[in-house]
Amino acid sequence: MSTPYANRVDPPDEPFELLGLDGQPTGTVKPRHAVHRDGDWHGAFHVWIAWRDRGGSPFVLLQRRSRWKDTMAGMVDVSVGGHYRAGEQPGSRLGRGEPARSAVLRELREELGLAVRAETLVPVGRRWMERAGPGWIDREVQDIYALPLTAAPDGLAPDAAEVEALLIVELPDLRALVAGECKMAPVWELPVRVEGGPDAPHEATLTVDQLVPVDDGYWERMTKMLLWLLAGVPAGWFELRRSVHDRGR
Numbered sequence: 001m002s003t004p005y006a007n008r009v010d011p012p013d014e015p016f017e018l019l020g021l022d023g024q025p026t027g028t029v030k031p032r033h034a035v036h037r038d039g040d041w042h043g044a045f046h047v048w049i050a051w052r053d054r055g056g057s058p059f060v061l062l063q064r065r066s067r068w069k070d071t072m073a074g075m076v077d078v079s080v081g082g083h084y085r086a087g088e089q090p091g092s093r094l095g096r097g098e099p100a101r102s103a104v105l106r107e108l109r110e111e112l113g114l115a116v117r118a119e120t121l122v123p124v125g126r127r128w129m130e131r132a133g134p135g136w137i138d139r140e141v142q143d144i145y146a147l148p149l150t151a152a153p154d155g156l157a158p159d160a161a162e163v164e165a166l167l168i169v170e171l172p173d174l175r176a177l178v179a180g181e182c183k184m185a186p187v188w189e190l191p192v193r194v195e196g197g198p199d200a201p202h203e204a205t206l207t208v209d210q211l212v213p214v215d216d217g218y219w220e221r222m223t224k225m226l227l228w229l230l231a232g233v234p235a236g237w238f239e240l241r242r243s244v245h246d247r248g249r
Contacts, residue, residue, distance in 0.1 A: 009066060009068045009069060009070075009161045009162065010032065010068075010069060010070040011032065012031060012032055012033035012070075013031045013032065013033070014031065014032040014083070014085060015029050015030070015031060015032075015085055015086040016029065016030060016031070016032055016035045016040075016042040016043070016083060016084070016085065016086060017029055017042065017043065017084070017085075017086040017087065017089060017092055017093075017094065018030060018035070018040045018041060018042060019040075019041040019042055019043055019089075019141050020041070021041065023041075023043075023126065023128070023141040024091055025043070025089050025091050025092045025093050025094075026093065027092075027093035027094060029086045029094075032070075032083075036070065036071065036136040036137065036138055037135070037136065037137070038137070039132070039137030039138075039139050040139065041139045041140070041141060042083065042084075042139070042140060042141070043083065043084040043088075043089040043140070043141055043143070044081065044082065044083045044084065044140040044141070044142045044143075045081065045082055045083075045084070045103065045104050045107070045142060045143040045144070045145065046078045046079075046080070046081050046127075046142055046143075046144050046145065047078065047079050047080040047081070047104060047107075047108060047121065047145045047146075047147055048060060048078055048079050048144075048145070048146050048147065048222055048226055049061040049079040049080070049114075049147045049149065049153060050146065050147070050148055050149070050171065050226040050229070050230055051148065051149040051150065051151055051152055051153070051230070052150075052151075052230055053151075053152065057170055058170065058171040058172070058226070058227060058230045059152065059168055059169065059170055059171060060079070060168075060169060060171050060174060060223070060226060061079045061153065061166060061167070061168060062076050062077065062078065062079060062166070062167040062168075062169060062174075062187075062206075063076070063077055063078070063079060063080070063111070063158070063163045063164075063165070063166055063167070064076050064077075064163065064164040064165040064166075064167065064189075064210075065077050065162075065163070065164065065212075066160070066161060066162050066163060066164050067164060068161065069162075070136065071131075071133065071136055071138050072131075072133075072212050074164065075210065075211065075212045075213075076167060076206065076210045076211050076212065077211075077212045078212075078222075079112075079147070080107055080108055080111050080112060081107075081142075082103065082104070082106075082107035082111070083103075083140075084103050085103065088102060088103040089103075101118045101121060101145075104118075104121060104143075104145060105118060110159060110162070111158060111159055111162045111163060112153075112156050112157065112158050112159075112163070113155070113156055113157025113158065113159075114153055114156060116147065120147060121145045121146075121147055122145060122146040122147070122148065122229065122235065123143065123144070123145055123237070124144050124145065124146050124222075124225055124229075124235050124236075124237060124238065125144040125225075125237055125238040125239060125240065126141065126142065126143055126144060126238075126239050126240075126241075127140075127141070127142045127144060127216070127218060127239070127240040127241070128140075128141055128142075128240065128241040128242065129141075129142055129214075129216075129218075130242075131213070144222070146225065146226060146229055146235065148226070148229045148230055152168075156197075156198060157196060157197050158192045158196065158197065158198060159192075159196055160192045160193060160194050160195070160196055163192050164191070164192060165189050165190060165191045165192055166189070166190040166192065166198055167187045167188070167189050167190075167204075167206065168187060168188040168190070168201070169185055169186075169187040169188075169206060170185075170186075171223055171226055171227050171230070172227070173185040173186060174206075174219075174223050175220065175223035175224065175227070177206065177207075177208060178208065178211070178219035178220045178223060179220050180208075183207065183208075184205040184206060184207050185205065185206045185207075186203065186204075186205060186206075187203075187204050187205065187206045188201040188202070188203065188204070189201065189202055189203075189204040215242075216240045216242055217240070218240060221238065221240070225238075
């Protein structure tokens with residue numbers, strides 16, 4: 001079925017460099033559609049954008065994924081997520097000399113229209129993630145970054161092909177939700193217009209079943225880490241790696 005974003009969202013021939021189970025690039029390149037069909041390990045990244053308002057309350061920006069995404073369509077996800085294209089990942093064997101974090105900065109610009117300096121990204125962890133759906137198997141090694149800001153991000157221009165809506169939620173509310181301490185969290189939701197850019201915010205509620213599902217405590221860990229960072233406490237580094245097995249890929 002054709003979509004208004006058929007040539008813009010998750011191009012099936014986008015080249016990915018495969019990774020070993022240790023998370024290191026192998027030099028082998030396959031197109032996106034084949035990687036998700038075959039369940040190959042590949043590189044990805046997450047950026048969590050958080051800030052305090054003038055009253056000191058901590059907030060985080062989430063996104064509702066476009067309904068046209070090839071995985072987890074319509075689910076609420078981290079601020080920005082993306083894949084490394086072949087040759088972009090640190091340690092790539094393809095010798096293209098891409099600057100560190102160039103893919104992350106590109107995705108921030110493309111998804112949210114947000115330009116930041118590379119040094120403002122705080123690396124906080126790495127995560128091995130496996131999930132599957134009808135016709136796809138997604139195995140990612142994700143580099144996790146925090147982007148702590150001194151105020152709410154200004155002038156966001158989200159791409160409707162990538163993002164259906166932006167959600168602003170207080171971090172303690174999100175932490176309580178993912179910890180199972182409450183059934184819903186109040187949010188400000190900003191729908192993204194078809195022509196791009198956010199519409200006026202409205203009050204809404206967020207429930208766990210709207211979130212991209214995890215089984216490794218990732219949401220809870222990151223809400224705690226962001227609260228520490230915004231409080232000026234060094235966040236440290238973590239790895240989330242469940243027992244994984246090489247299934248011949």
